[in-house]
Amino acid sequence: MSELLQFLFSGLTVGAVYALVALGFTIIYNASDVVNFAQGEFVMLGGMLTVFTYAAGLPLPLAALIAVLVTAGVGVALNKLAIEPARGAPVVSLIIITIGASIFLRGGAQVLFGKQIHRFPSFSGDTPFRIGGATILPQSLWVFAGGIAIFIGLYLFFTRTLTGKAVLATSNNRLAAQLVGINTNWVMTLSFALSAGIGALAGVLITPITNTSYDVGIALALKGFAAAMLGGMGNPKGALAGGLLLGVIEAMTAGYLSSQYKDAAAFIVILLVLFIMPQGLFGAKQTERV
């Protein structure tokens, strides 16, 4: 019993990491139909910038804030310098631009920060909580809390605010959105700023657990993307559920079946889910335009 609980805690910890990354994908996707392959690099920047500002002597909360703001700035720059000038390009070309951006940011981080692996201390120490014979680290709770807070924030944003609705409208039909007076350029800029900021916040929260280095973004983006697709792209609820589910599947497979094939199990579940629900768990049914 305590084993099951430990596997569950592990799965939720890892799953919360995936969910945080997956949440970052949703906004840009909702605004532009583009899956931003540089999302993992935003997470990396959040972690790395915090490492270096913290090492420079700033208190951790301030260091984290700076990291989030700077990364949001990088997101805005990416939109202004690379996505906006390519307006009208096919979505697949925009995706290649984000792949290029991911390589570019990774290359830049490598030059700027070096290739060492880094970490900063957990927010509330490393003394684990013991529940029913299993243990969980305080930092895992921070990651949960962060994931849930971002989820609620996004949910309210998309359903309750005019700006959030403007983002959705822009995605549905850019021209129509412009016609009803939505400044679609501003919506795109905002989306990139928010996505990058959320990615950076994820990086800040998870680094005490996962460690960070200039190239952590690739693996994180892969799992985050898979989690987002499992849940249904563009839906914050899907990102959260997909991430947690992916983490729990991996941990249960590692615990009960085979730690070698835990990642394989995760992808097999994704394939099975998609065969039954081609839009993911919470994805909206889309009508096809002819």
Next chain:
Amino acid sequence: MTIRSLMTTAAACAMLATPALADINIGASLAETGPAAFLGDPEAKTLRMEVEKINAAGGINGEKINLIIYDDGGDANKAKTFATRLVEDDEVVAVIGGTTTGPTMAMIPVFEDAEIPFISLAGAVEIVEPVNPWVFKTPHTDRMACEKIFADMKARGFTKIGMISGSDGFGKSMQGQCKGVAEASGVEIVADEVYGPQDADMTPQLTNIKGSGAEAILNSGMGQGPAVVTRNHTQLAIEAPLYESHGVASKQYIELSGAEAAEGVRLPAAALLVADQLADDNPQKPVVQGYRDAYEAETGEDVSTFGGHAYDALYILKAAIEKAGSTDPAAIRDAIEQTQGFVGTAGEVNYSPEDHLGLTLDAFEMLEIKNGEWTIVQ
């Protein structure tokens, strides 16, 4: 048309990068980026730093070294391409590199064909067994690390061992070697778990090892994975002591794990990490102290044994070129094979036609982490 002009651009770039004549061209293909960058990065930095030093002191036999390093990212296909480039385009006389085993094995046929001596920095036994006349290596083998660890475990009365390994080349290779020598070493592997090199949590695997009745745990892996294993080991309050591999032999491991979690962890490593604790009459002491101080001053990073492997390879090569008195690859190869009593960061190296590893088990020290510092287990 455009492909052609690109080809000529490529050629122009290659020519720009090649300085004056009469230099000694030494090549290297290392995993400066990619999953094995944790090993490849200090190797490349060491080579650049030491070559600069050698050139400033007048070079080898009065000729300057022209060092050409390519980043293969740990990919075997890229490594093979760069090996071809080093031989056919850069016309090197010797090559250092292959950070990991895959790229090393992929490159060997190129150097064998071209008859260029090659000193690998990767761990696997297959590189030097059977002996290939053109291939040498400087790091200890994984098998030696396993034997050293198992001997220490047995001495402490642990015979039931739980293994947890990274799924990368380093972890998998050592996992295989350890399982191979377990029986001969008198220990039994009672649990065998694996994690991905970027995984965030290994408590399921460790929970299973805990439940298997293992008396000691061996983690074969490199990079950031072992730090997570170490923290999870403490989190689960597992009593069986944790052994790490030589893949974490850098101060960074202690920082990433946290000194508290790393307390009491043991690992086999070269004397480089405990330079100051060596006896004053130990011939290795000045070598490892000198390299450590220079590396840390130059890069601002903690020294690791991987950079040490590159250091050893370069100076074995330098001595061989001096001895051969020429830059003929075959003459250099013969001189490398005659290396005797070379004191490097990994230990004393004695190559022979039958032994292209040249190290013995004595070259490993068993270290224990106490209060965030390495100490030698007596």
Next chain:
Amino acid sequence: MRPSHKSATLLVLIPLILLAPVFFPSSFYYRVGALIFINGLAVTGMVILIGYAGQISLGHAGFAGIGAYSCALMPVHWGIPPVLAAVFGAVISALLAWLVGRPILRLKGYYLAVATLGFGILVYMVLTNETWLTGGPDGMNVADSGLRDLAKSLGINMKNSEFWYWLCAIVMVAGVWLAMNLQDSPTGRALRAVHGSEVAARTVGVDVARYKLQAFVISAVYASVAGSMVALQNEFVTPDVSGYMHSIEWVTMTVLGGAGSVLGAIFGAAILTLLPQVLTAFAEYEQLLLGLIMMLVMIFMPDGLLPSIMRRIRGKDE
């Protein structure tokens, strides 16, 4: 589509392949050429999938892995000659693509992308984990294909890299020729209809699922043969050959060069294979520049390099 399209593509490719060696400063460039042709073969398959049928895949390196490891494993375990093993590998890839493709191709867009990604990762994981069979992440040797000896016995004596340059060129040109024929066939026309609009194609009676599956299977065979060529040339193979980064690389080459035509995709393959070799001169700035170049190309030539360049050359014509 002009009728001369097929011959035009070959008329551009073949002279380039024949003339390029004249400008090689050293025999190393034969190796780069061979890699371009191997990638060129794989992206020709991607054009059939992306350009003709309008489907995406982030898992085709998985088929390359099957092709490569067929060449590595079959000679050891069943005594099958490596070249024949490449053929068997292509057959296995085709069967697997047919099996996997049926359910997967019902998915659209990103869902198709993640499903194919998952497939590729499963292949990679098997190759990495089953150390007893594949040697694990450190890879395994591939038996000498004997092709170079065969050439020698026919009186063609070449350096290794030179030999593979010509062999890979022949295989790629054959692949291109087949792809061009496919494009002009009824299947090709049906695929273009599917690409235009699946719903419209279905209404006029095109069996959409069947044609998409055909494109998927054919492109899998191209990827498989490309993987076999890597294994046979290197005489060594690691699971990296099936890594998902390679799948993404092939899609990038195709789109960057221009997914609409085989020539464009091969152009993209050439650029992205050459760039890392050129950029080594910039040492640690290599990645930074590679990413920058990719972004700039897509910003200023969103339809791909070749179509944009062609438009500029033709100038006012269009």
